[in-house]
Amino acid sequence: MAISADMFFLDPQAQGTLQAQIQQMVAEGILSGRFIRGDKLPSSRKLAAHLGVSRITVTLAYTELVASDYLSARGRSGYFVSDTAPKPPDAPPDVTKDDAVDWSRAIGQRFSGGATPTRPPDWNRFKYPFIYGQTDPALFDHANWRACALRALGQRDFTALTKDYYDQDDPQLIEYILRHSLPRRGIIAQPSQVLLTLGAQNALWLAAQVLLTQRRVAVVENPSYPAQTDILSQSRCHMVPVDVDTEGLPPDQVPQCDVIFTTPSHQCPTASTMPRARRQALLERARQMDALIVEDDYEFEMSFLSAPSPALKSLDEDGRVIYIGSFSKSLFPGLRLGYLVGSEAFIREARALRASVLRHPPGHIQRTAAYFLSLGHYDAQIRKMGTVLAERRRVMEQAIHDHNLQIAGSGAFGGSSIWMRAPEGVDTRQLAADLWDQSVLIEAGQHFFHGPQPPSNFFRLAYSSISSARIPEGIRLIAQTLSKL
Template sequence: MSISAETFFLDSHAQGTLQSQIQQMIAQGILSGRFARGEKLPSSRKLAQHLGVSRITVTLAYTELVASDYLSARGRSGYYVSDTAPEPPATPPQVPKSDAVDWSRAIGQRFTGGVTPDRPRDWSRYRYAFIYGQTDPALFDHANWRLCALKALGQKDFTALTTDYYDQDDPKLIEFILRHTLPRRGITARPDQVLLTLGAQNALWLAAQVLLTQRRIAAVESPCYPALRDILTQSRCHMAPVDVDAHGLPPDRIPQADVIFTTPSHQCPTATTMPLDRRHALLDRARELDALIVEDDYEFEMSFLSPPSPALKSLDGDGRVIYVGSFSKSLFPGLRLGYLVGSESFIREARALRASVLRHPPGHIQRTAAYFLSLGHYDALIRKMGRVLADRRRVMESAIREHGLDIAGSGAFGGSSFWMRAPDGVDTRALTTRLMDQSVLIEAGQHFFPIANPPTNFYRLAYSSIPVERIPEGIARIARAIADIQTNPPPSS
């Protein structure tokens, strides 16, 4: 690998001759680890031209560095970092310049301190990973996704690959969503009523930014999707948490609000499905309040126990429901591809906001997904996942009953997780830490509640990424850890 001449700069305030400054620059690059052994230095001509010095000055600097074994000369090939050059120190050198900015005053708005959980990056090394939303490599269709990605790289799709759509989207993917995805949810729409997003979370952020102000009120389920709580907190709107029950969000408990956020197909995180009569009641309540509804329809594809209920958007006769869909949960989370469906007026504003932030999702990702969907690979993957998840769910339910654990919520239509309740007095944050030492991963439930003092004894168990044969032992370890905490509670902080 060659070192570019553009990486070198002379300091106008540096002491010493030009030759010594060049020697020092190269030596510091080697000692700091920026220049590795065997890498080729720029030719003396190129470096001299770049630095604005004579070629002989650079040549003399190189010669001195060869003599001190920092560099080696290879005939007509040029100069290289010597194979016996001093190695960088084990600890990185201290940055000499201090940060003189008072960031506590300079930062005008803070976005840290949210409640979204921070999952271990090495989650797959845990033998019993009851972790939500991660891809099981045994289920994903690697071969066909690779073929679709290669197809999207072809000359035929050169325009889709390289074009700056500005504020538009790949017409092939939009066409598939309009003709295949939305009709399955009972929704009809036109191209100007659909906007692609970087996943459902990005869609929720766009909706919150367009619809909410500091004076408006957002009704939100409790418990809810943690990232939504962060989004609404950052929007500085007024949040009105509404406790869900066995059928999801109760319409008669919704206070005066401007926007209602709900997950009717699989309530997050309880996995409860809202019945049809309650969906009609929710629309009536929104009409009474003159409120809009943002429907997050995540995991509707995972209705493997029985067909999914109609989307709330499909029952909407007023145009007050904004629909959020995503391919990230059903394909893989790193895809970051979702969509918004709403009235032309709303989509126009959301499109303009998206264009000012990220323009559009990458064209190659859009076209690859369009091929994967339109060629039938997506439907085949969903059917395969449904069969496997149904088997895992059956085994997990049996293990949970055997060990006397308490299910607080589970989707009647399917899904990929159970919402669990530990006995009173068991803090699931402590439980989570204890289980990690036993190669078990669970999600503590506190961060799902958009309230100041959330209950501490809820947790979520997902079965999307754990092989079926590991489920019984994993549940047994959870049960033993809970019993141990009850017998030997940790000291109060």
């Protein structure tokens, strides 16, 4: 590899001659491991011009380094790190130093330590990964995604790949959402009412920032999506949790508020589905309070047991529902591509906020997704996933029944997970830790709940990342470990 001259700079405060400084920079680069054996040094002419010194100064420094066996000269080819140059130590030297800044005082607002749990990045090394929201390589259409990505790299799409959209989005992707995704949920919208986001979580953040202030009240479901709790906490609004039941959020329990955050089609994490009558009642309750509703419609595509209910947004006649959709759950989480649908006045502010923070999702990702969707690959993948997940769910429900485990909520339409209840007194964090050693990965339920003393005996089992063949043995290990707690 060629070492760039830009990696060298002279310190005006340094001691010693210019030649000695250059020697020291090269030697330190080799000893730190930044320059490795065989790397080519900048030519003496190029490095001299970059540092603003005479060429002879660089040449003399290189000559001394050759004599010390740090460098070797290869005729007209130039100078290279010697094949016998000193090796860097196995452990890099400790170059850390204490900051002079008191960060406990300097940080104005903290974002760490929230409700959102961390997940093991190596989840796929577990034999029984009942983990939610990860991509199963067996289900992803990698070949067609790659073909669409290559097409999006072509000269015809050069503008879509390279342009700065600023506050706009790829028109092809917006057109697909308007003509295909939203009509499936009973939603009719105009381009000015849709905004692309970096996934559903980014959409939630944009909505919270635009709609909430320190004086406003937000109602959230209990239990609910942990990242939503963190997002609303960052907005510093007053957050009021309302317990859900088997039909989701009960409208008659919703107190006076400004914004209601809900997952009516597939409640997170219980997977309960709000019936149409309750949806109408929730809209009426919001109308009475003049409140807005943020509807997170995640996983609606995974309705393989029966057709999904109409989106809450499709029943909205007042324009008070803001709809969130996402392709990240149905394709792969690393895609980070979702969208907001709402009245123009709201979308205008969300668009301006997005532009000031991240401008827009990458153009190449947008165009690749547009091709994947419009060419029919997305629908084909959804059908394949629905068939496979339906079979996995059947196997899981049978295994749960065989081992007398208790389902707390599984959803009437499908999805990719089942909400479980362990016996009273069981701490599922301990259960998860004990199962970890047996290569079983589950998700303890405490972080889904609000309040200082959340229930400890709930957990979530997902079947999106585990094959049907491994589900029965994984469930057996869960039941066996539970019996010992």
